[in-house]
Amino acid sequence: MTKVFSGRKGEVEALRTVDLDIRRGEFVSVVGPSGCGKSTLLMLLSGLLGRSAGEITIDGTSITGPNSDLGIVFQQDVLLEWRSALDNVLLQAEIRKSDMGEARTRARELLRMVSLQDFEDAYPRELSGGMRQRVSICRSLLHQPPLLLMDEPFGALDAMTRDQLQIDLLKLCAARDMTVFFITHSISEAIFLSDRVVVMTPRPGRIERVMDIDLPRPRRLALREDPKFIGYVRELTEIFKSLGVFKEE
Amino acid sequence: MTKVFSGRKGEVEALRTVDLDIRRGEFVSVVGPSGCGKSTLLMLLSGLLGRSAGEITIDGTSITGPNSDLGIVFQQDVLLEWRSALDNVLLQAEIRKSDMGEARTRARELLRMVSLQDFEDAYPRELSGGMRQRVSICRSLLHQPPLLLMDEPFGALDAMTRDQLQIDLLKLCAARDMTVFFITHSISEAIFLSDRVVVMTPRPGRIERVMDIDLPRPRRLALREDPKFIGYVRELTEIFKSLGVFKEE
Amino acid sequence: EDLQDVRLRLAWIAGGVDAPVFMAAEKGYFADAGLDVEIVDGNGSTGTIQAIGSGDFDIGIAGMGALAQAQQAAGASDIISVAGLLQKDPTSIISLEGSGIAEPKDLEGKRLGTDAGNLEDGMIRAFAEANGVDFDKIEVIIINGGADRVALLKGDVDFINGWANPDGDKVAAQRPIEEPMLFADYGVNLIGSSVIVKKDWLAENGDAVKGFLVALQKAKADVAADPEAARDIFMEHRPDADPEGILQEIKVMQKYEHTAASEGKPYGWVAPSDVELTISLLEKYSGMKPGLTPDDIYSDAYLPVLTQ
Amino acid sequence: MASVPDTTYIARRPSLKQLAERIPPAVWTLIALLLFWELMVRWREIPQYILPAPSVILAEIISYWHRLWPNALVTMGEILFGFACAVCIAVPLAVSVVYSQFMARAVFPIIVMSQTIPKVAIAPLLLSWFGYGITPKIVIVIMLSFFPIVINTVMGLRATTPEMLHLARSMGANGWQIFWKFRLPKALPFVFGGLKLATALSVIGAIVAEFIGADKGLGYLILIAGANFDIARQFASIILISLMGMSFFGLLTWLERVAIPWRESVELSGKG
Amino acid sequence: MASVPDTTYIARRPSLKQLAERIPPAVWTLIALLLFWELMVRWREIPQYILPAPSVILAEIISYWHRLWPNALVTMGEILFGFACAVCIAVPLAVSVVYSQFMARAVFPIIVMSQTIPKVAIAPLLLSWFGYGITPKIVIVIMLSFFPIVINTVMGLRATTPEMLHLARSMGANGWQIFWKFRLPKALPFVFGGLKLATALSVIGAIVAEFIGADKGLGYLILIAGANFDIARQFASIILISLMGMSFFGLLTWLERVAIPWRESVELSGKG
């Protein structure tokens, strides 16, 4: 039983001939220079954007419309300004018509997980950038989706909160056999979390390299001092550098 | 001749008794957990928000209104949706009634510096998250302000672009004797760039520690492998860890 | 040259009734009297009385009944009428042929479509009372802005109260009507259009007013002598009017110029008894405060006595 | 010091100023205007049949209250019922214009066109279609007031960002849910703008309708007062109508504040 | 395949369909409506004095064109000039309401109140204040049409986010610049909503003004045609007015698209 995704796109500006398989339960990260089409790729996978050519299939079925059996964290936290933090998280449940009592309990748990238990009733405008991002992470996790698409979800978080959430996310994935497609700018974050890391080239985006990360699970923070981990970081950094023209002078 | 800032705020939720001096030409970074009040502090320094108590002075003059002799990069890129990338950068010049021909040349240069030369005419909605952030960085630099306030300016950028822009920023600072107040979540970025790093505590925000970074300038990327640099990183990480309750299980 | 500028405001949109005014202007009778008259259409007696009172216009044409009410209800006692142009009220009962309305008594049990203003002036009640009709047995439907004629034609109402000419004629052009019952023929007559001026202006411009009335009398004779020519002159001034309608109106309106009491008297001269009747009807049926005398609203001092 | 509010001031001078401050400033303006009006009328000796003094109008309002009030109630009924119907028609219409190209391009322009038809001119048609009772009044109120609600609701429903729609679709929201949970809340501030415009128009609509044909209501009173040359009574009715209109507008402003609590601070910061 | 547009279709069937597609769909609806109207009148034998058939009206328009057209020009002049004045008054007023608490709380409610005054009822006053020429017409057009512009512009100027204002202040923008470079562009889509509403109202305003007292213009024609019981002529004038109103609305829709190029894609994606 394998879950197969394959995206292909040939637009002038964004992605060019992207071909990628993601297996069920796998954690795949994408790194690549700003503007290379990572967010576009994520939108294509979610079925929210139509591709210009090619096909995207899940379990052999072509995606033509939005796939709703997933959770998404968008790059810009899209919080509804008329809902409190808790209500923004609960939106998922309302729309999927889940048991609201249960959902509420779970939403509170998730907000506690991201240390926002004191801000359940705050409107988005009363939250800091990182807090808003955390709310939108909670929202994507509420319904325990089998597939999670995350676009730089930890970008606005401090190192500690980020570490904490990385650990929490890995635990959730393991518990629920979640498949995750994760966009990040942090090479070490990508390596720490993933089974495979996809490196994309600058515009128009193509897949330069897919790197298998052969590190044991469950992963602990200490892993980052592991020489193997550091080796991966160095390797990825080198690939990265070879892609761009870097001028220090 | 010293430039003195001192912020003090006693609101219930945000900052509590913050006291900080920044010297002219200094590069000061702030790190701290999400929601601790970094952005608020920046807004107070800029004079855009009124404080609840205390005083903020520049060169002994109390700030009561917005100070316009500075450049700001806000946490959320605030691009005007009705202006192209170039026009968004030029906004500064228009408002300061600078020589527009000169400003245009300089804006083009800045956009090239951040690799957006091909996107001068794109509207904000046509840009990726990182691209938008880069446009707002260019905007803050156009008029070569003596004081630069930056709120996580490189948060949405990939490692390479980020490295590049760090180097570029340092060069600009050295050339123009700029004072920079820089908010970041990356400890190594803070150390790499700064003369001093301010560590803030979780809400309500206080200054936990101000750390002098005694590393030679000009700084090169290679500095990051310097043992002294790594020492600073470790020290800051420890301070950081001691502040929060970190639960790996 | 050194003609005196005079602003004249009509009672309504210019119609056949106003033919003498245009005739006087065209033939130079106003100029002969040293006047340069600007003729402006009105939108009802109320507006004209206000326009005279505010000094925006010098001479106006408005119902004498309206002037009486303006004096009693709103203190317009600084305005007076100096000539009656339409002394017999053309208001009548109009019904379609076969409606079974041949005499006042037939109105009982029927539906009346009426303009709110027309109802409120009380004359329909006066007409009913004077002719032994129980007004409570009439179903009143208020329809303003000329829509009552459509309602009559459509059969939504059985009769309307409106001017026998030209309104009755216009209904008749669509479907035949019963002979209109003129209120005036049934003992209920309010003096209609009259020439009004402000008293203080009159005191200073008595000669101008006299001259104006002379010109009007001369023009009136011309209109009567050659209605077609009067119509052509009218059309020059008001090209959007309906030429047939205007001609018919010019001809038919002549029969409303005088009442029995003023018959044979010069154009514009009003019989005191008619003024008294107007006042007493308004007091009785329109809730007008009592106390008005004929001298308050009408003076014949400026009317030149010409023999026709 | 700029950020410290002037609570101190209020605290210092307690009762009298506080009382005065509780009265909305508009009332003061109104009083000033009335005073100016009164003085002008007296000083320039403007006759009553052209412009009665406020004191005369007030006396008329008081002495004629027994007739003014029941007629005002009739008009108010027409306004409120017509307004409610207008909302019920306008919002679905706006939705259909936003959702359907056909409505937007084939039907909407016709509706726009119909807006410019002077209602008074087609009175005979309206009366003959809708009878002579309350129906044509309601119809006219609707016809006059639904348009701004449509226009502003369309504007509001189109204000939803592509990002929000992406979020909605990614959650598998159906059209219904997208509408209720995303588009409508986003549109609310716009809708209220339209509603506020519609209040004034619904008042005008009721009066115009009563001008066309009525046997009660303030429009009717204006008409017959005009016929009787009772200008003071006309103005008494007009003043009452305006007060009703302003109260209605105020009610909606209040409702808006209640319905859109998350906007409050934005509006406050709107100053400057 | 959904994202591939139907350019292929258009390419396949060239001339006839292309031509048909160039005609706005609203025209088709209008034609359908007129056809229905014509058939209803003929079939139900509705007499001309209640509702003339479109063919009769068209004949009247053609035969009376020599008078309709000059009068239409007069009315159009009043509409355009009044509308322009309304914009010139409404926008500064909206600005003052947004910038000044005094205007917002002390003056604005009075303006709202004035909106509900039936213009026809105070016609004698207006005529006496503004004379009997073109001025009162312009004034009435202004009075009717400026309000939606004010309301929507206020709404638009308040739509500026605190973030944008922070940006502006940090750049040292003065009030003037904040207005021109931040608030106004942000408000533009709202302002256009108000302008579109105002078009319909300005047309109504001109007609109402001509009802009150005029010796030319389409409103005047309607009035005398009504007095003459010439219903076909009345409808001919009404149709002409509506066409003028719709053209004006169309013009503004086009202007909006030209003035707000950055919104285009948002509006397109508004569907769904």
Ligand SMILES: Nc1ncnc2c1ncn2[C@@H]1O[C@H](COP(=O)(O)OP(=O)(O)OP(=O)(O)O)[C@@H](O)[C@H]1O
């Ligand atoms: N709506 C749009 N219209 C036109 N071009 C667009 C649009 N959205 C994205 N693009 C272009 O597509 C390219 C890829 O954008 P995308 O947002 O996928 O980049 P990204 O890899 O997510 O970058 P970042 O790391 O900065 O978020 C960019 O060059 C961008 O300019």
Ligand SMILES: Nc1ncnc2c1ncn2[C@@H]1O[C@H](COP(=O)(O)OP(=O)(O)OP(=O)(O)O)[C@@H](O)[C@H]1O
């Ligand atoms: N407009 C507001 N109303 C109420 N509370 C606010 C408002 N803005 C910020 N806060 C609160 O102030 C605190 C500090 O916010 P601030 O944005 O300064 O945090 P930050 O340090 O920049 O966080 P981050 O790293 O997530 O951006 C937060 O707890 C937030 O909830």
Ligand SMILES: Cc1ncc(C[n+]2csc(CCO)c2C)c(N)n1
């Ligand atoms: C030629 C002519 N002149 C005036 C009117 C208007 N009108 C008809 S009834 C009425 C009220 C007086 O009872 C008024 C002002 C008209 N229809 N035809």
Ligand SMILES: [Mg+2]
């Ligand atoms: Mg992206």
Ligand SMILES: [Mg+2]
């Ligand atoms: Mg922040």
